[in-house]
Amino acid sequence: MAASAARGRNWAEIITGAVILAVAAFFLIFAINQSGRSLGGGAGVHLTARFDRIDGLAPGADVRIGGVKVGSVVEQHIDPRTYLAVLRLNLQQGLDIPEDSSAEITSESLLGGKYVALVPGGSDTMLKDGGEISITQSAVSLESLLGRFIFSVTELTAQNSKPNSGAAEAPAQPAAPSPAPARP
Structure with missing residues (x-):
């Protein structure tokens, strides 16, 4: 039991x-x-895009059109001949992208992550699966922009604080004594 x-x-x-x-x-x-x-490997349209820099963009990052997620970054690697960063993108099935479209790496916010923004072109010819987006804009380095801004402000402040390099100032002349009032 x-x-x-x-x-x-x-x-x-x-x-x-x-x-x-x-x-x-x-x-x-x-x-x-x-x-x-x-x-899985993901059904859909696979495209590639080449960028000078992809700072902070990782596989799995969003691909968006007009702020709407339409795919993701599947892979990234360096082209050994051109030293450009190559991204492979997986987009939704049935999404036609004109061949003159552009791709840019942008930030969600000042401290947010990065994503690939696609800007559709006006061509009647569409990119096929495995095609390449040839018009790209690389990531903008926030640190570089901030450094340039600080350098510009410092340079401007230094220029404004220098004395005028024009004619030397004449020494001040003492005022002539005023006549004494007459006494009765």
């Missing part, structure tokens, strides 16, 4: 464990879908 109770308890533990694993798998899949990422 004790053996059958132990077996019943073992089956209850196995079933409970299986239910917990199934619920955990469901939440994992739900979280991945809500984040916009996919489990």
Whole structure:
């Protein structure tokens, strides 16, 4: 009798464990879908773009058109001949991108992450799967801009604080004494 109770308890533990694993798998899949990422290689249109610099952009970053997420950065590497950063982008299936479209790396906010912003062109010819976006604008380095601003302000302050280099100032002449009032 004790053996059958132990077996019943073992089956209850196995079933409970299986239910917990199934619920955990469901939440994992739900979280991945809500984040916009996919489990597989991703169906859709794959495009490449080359940039001088991609500071702070990582695989998994958003690709947006007009602020709406339409894909993600799948891969990044350096072209050994040109030393440009090459990004591979995965866009939604059925999204036609004109061949004269541009891509730029921009920030969500001053302290936020970076993403690739696509600006559709006006061409009637569309990029095909595996095509390349040839018009790109690289990431702007906030540190570099801040450094230039500080240097400019410092230089301007130094120029304004220098005395005029024109004619030398004449020494002040003492005022002529005024005549004394007459006494009666």
